[in-house]
Amino acid sequence: MLGTAFRTGSPNWIDLGSPDTDAAAAFYGAVFGWQFVSAGPDAGGYGFFQKEGKTVGAVGPLTEEGAKSAWTTYFQSDDIQATARDVVAGGGSVRTEPMDVMGEGWMAQFTDPQGARFAVWQPGRTKGLEKTSEDNTLVWVELHVADPEAAIRFYKGLFGWRSAVMQAPGLTYQVLSIRDGDQQEGAFGGVAPLQGEQGETRWVPYFAVADADAVVAAVQGNGGTVVVPAADVPEVGRIAWLGDPSQAVFAVLKPNPRQG
Known part of the structure; x- marks a missing residue:
């Protein structure tokens, strides 16, 4: 996480x-x-x-x-x-x-x-973000590229990242984790092949939310757009891709409750 x-x-x-x-x-x-x-x-x-x-x-x-x-x-x-x-x-x-x-x-x-x-x-004096992985903060980052394996090799050369294959609906998804410690606990993002409306090479930030559909409505009500409508992803949660009024793309995730 x-x-x-x-x-x-x-x-x-x-x-x-x-x-x-x-x-x-x-x-x-x-x-x-x-x-x-x-x-x-x-x-x-x-x-x-x-x-x-x-x-x-x-x-x-x-x-x-x-x-x-x-x-x-x-x-x-x-x-x-x-x-x-x-x-x-x-x-x-x-x-x-x-x-x-x-x-x-x-x-x-x-x-x-x-x-x-x-x-x-x-x-230096600023270490980084001060809140993550709670409602309305960064929870995940995701890379969309034509060649995921080549991308993983490149970033592994920079940061030593590890990757693990996860089968997702209609595609093979690679979960990324930092090089140190437990791989699952160190997971922070993923790599997916380009497809559909998400078909632009880029990193996309995901923000955790309590209600993905309410956020979609708020985005539309404040001049933003829906890039990919809210949908449930098995074993992950409810996800939507959105655009702000200047068309900067971001995503939201209502995570599934943790088990145990």
Whole structure:
């Protein structure tokens, strides 16, 4: 399960690039109840989404020419310079070179060999998200690519991730876990082949919710869209893929109750 005791390869941050950060803050506030807190006058409009005073994500203006609004998943690196070299050696590319973020940590942004964008955070004063795996917080991240096996090889070279096959309706799904500790307890995400409405190469964040259908209604009522309608996935829970008013895609999951 995704937690906040981050280790190498853990998803430890997410942020949204938006053409209108005020509108994004209003939308996600209405849908998830998040509060927006500015990172300060020197942060270029960047700020934090918080739940009960704890950071659950962030949002900032688009900075790359031609970029479209999207959520970015960050993974923990203990040596961001080495990770950048490994990305290039593995066939990926560097979009933003490693940089010190005002002493809070180091960040870099990359594109994997199949075109999925992701980022890395090497913690300084800011370790990462402060709440995960509870209602209205990040619970899972999922990569959709044409060649899942090649993707797993690439990311294993960066972070040492482990993978396990899980048969899902109509496809073979690979569950990802960090390299250390119990594989099931260390699971944080998955890799799936491109298909249907989900057919764009990308990482997608999943947020845990108490009622997936109520969130779908809130998204529609606040100018968002339904990408994939809410549906039950056996042994997982009820899932929907959604788009915010700027068409940034995210997903929600009402997990099945744990047994035992």
